[in-house]
Amino acid sequence: MTGIDVVGERPWGTHFCYFYETTDDLLDTLVPYFRAGLESREFCIWVIAHPLTEADATRALGHSVTSSGDIEILPAREWYLEDTTFDPERRCSGSRL
Structure with missing residues (x-):
């Protein structure tokens, strides 16, 4: 289960795109999504970008959810760039380091 009512159940690894107007719209969708993943004992990575901050997420x-260690919230610059350079191989490998 994705935790997103309009999406319903999807196979693991499914990708989809979500367009939103406000930060509240984004959070109304992503919070249930991540909660569903965490309740299914998945490790989650939430890559955030402006206007959302780590504190907002x-x-x-x-x-209690974020202190469990089962989710990592990272700024997009940290996730996508290494020393200000984008390395697609690093990102596609799924490795954070």
Whole structure:
């Protein structure tokens, strides 16, 4: 289960795109999505970008969820860039380091 009612169940690894107007719209969709993943004992990575901050994401999920260690919230620059350079092989490998 994705945790997103309009999407329903999808096979693991499915990708989809979501267009939103406000930060609240984004959080209304992503919080249930990540909660569903965490309830299924998945490790989650949430790559955030402006206008969303790490504090916004943590607050929306709740401290008990984010302190579990089962989710990592990273700024997009940290996720996509290494020393200000984009390395597609690094990103496609799924490796953070």
